[in-house]
Amino acid sequence: MATLLYITVNSKPEELSTSKTVGRIFINKYKEFYPDDTIEELDLYEANIPRINYKIFTSRATIVSGEEYDKLTDEEKGQVNQINTLCDQFLRADKYVIAAPMWSIFFPSMLKQYLDCIIQDxxxxxxDSVNNKVSGLLGDKKRKMIYIQSSGAKIPFFISPIMNHGPNYLHDIFKFLGIKKFDKILVDGVDDDSVGKEQAIQNATEDINDMMEFF
Structure with a gap:
């Protein structure tokens, strides 16, 4: 049995969000294929995602502990505790599904804020400060990730690698961290007359059916 962490990154309710709609289709199909697996859900707009604050970090990727933690205010201690909780939840998972819209050829800033919290030394x-080296630790087990991205525009195939900064960034950062299996579902053309929301969702659903048994 595996644990899947489903992360959504949109302030809209599911019925108004294309990325969340496709994400729910994925999760429901996943339950059919893997009924014994555990699914945890994290809505980054509903959860408490702390902002990076120098008071709670001894360095960029190290939060305070021990005596330094004891000196913090109750509010600051709560931020440290929440960061540890988010990081531990991420580490528990074997599989990840992130659903987000494309905003300004990237993803919403809340996802970056979340990543800054969980990427902890x-x-x-x-x-490794002695050898001036940083390495990822997520290769301890076979982890998998799928990124679902919706966009209003129909992005031509030949410029997709240039325009899709969000998927490219996530692929690169998680590969560095140790997640070797990374796939994406691009729900393009939601606001394009030649495609439209319904057809874009249908295309994505077909992609989901094709990849499910391998996830």
């Missing part, structure tokens, strides 16, 4: 990465 000695948990997700190892910072």
């Amino acid at each position: 000695k948990k997700v990465i190892n910072i």
Whole structure:
């Protein structure tokens, strides 16, 4: 049995969000294929995702502990505790599905804020200050990730690698961290008259059916 962490990145309710709609289709299909697996859901607009604050970090990827933690205010301690909770939840998972819209050829900033929280030294990465080297620690088991991205425009295939900064960034960062299996579902043309929302969702559903048994 595996644990799947489903992360959504949109302030809209599911019925108004194309990325969340496709994400739910994926999750429902996943339940059919893997009924014994555990699914945890994290809505980044509903959850408490702390902002990076120098008071709670001893370095960029290390949060305070011990005596330094004891000196914090109750609010700051709560932020540290939440970061640890988010990081531990991420590490528990074997599979990840992230559903987000394309905003300004990237993804919403809340996802970057979340990544900045969970990428912690000695948990997700190892910072070797002696040899001036940073390495990912997520290769400890076979983890898999699928990124679902919706966009209003119909992006031509030949410029997709240039325009899709979000998927490219996530592929690169998670590969570095140790996740070797990364796939994407691009729900393009939601607001394009030649495609439209319904057809874009149908195309994505076909992609989901094709990849499910391998996820």
